[in-house]
């Protein structure tokens with residue numbers, strides 16, 4: 502993991518998909534609390550969810566592409 506660099510966004514399960522957001526999380530919190538509004542990388546405003554099931558939701562394709570671009574990675578081959 503020596504090449505790992507944190508990127509200024511966080512994953513947030515919301516409304517049936519796992520989105521990414523650059524919004525600040527409340528201090529002391531490693532997640533976005535349930536019900537908080539976050540602006541996502543796919544340019545939606547969504548309500549965050551927490552819990553085991555929420556993390557199993559599929560990754561939002563728009564956020565995935567935006568997150569990879571921010572991380573300096575090419576878009577995934579075959580991604581739509």
Ligand SMILES: [Zn+2]
Pocket residue numbers: 519520521541542543544561562563564565
């Ligand atoms: Zn998204």
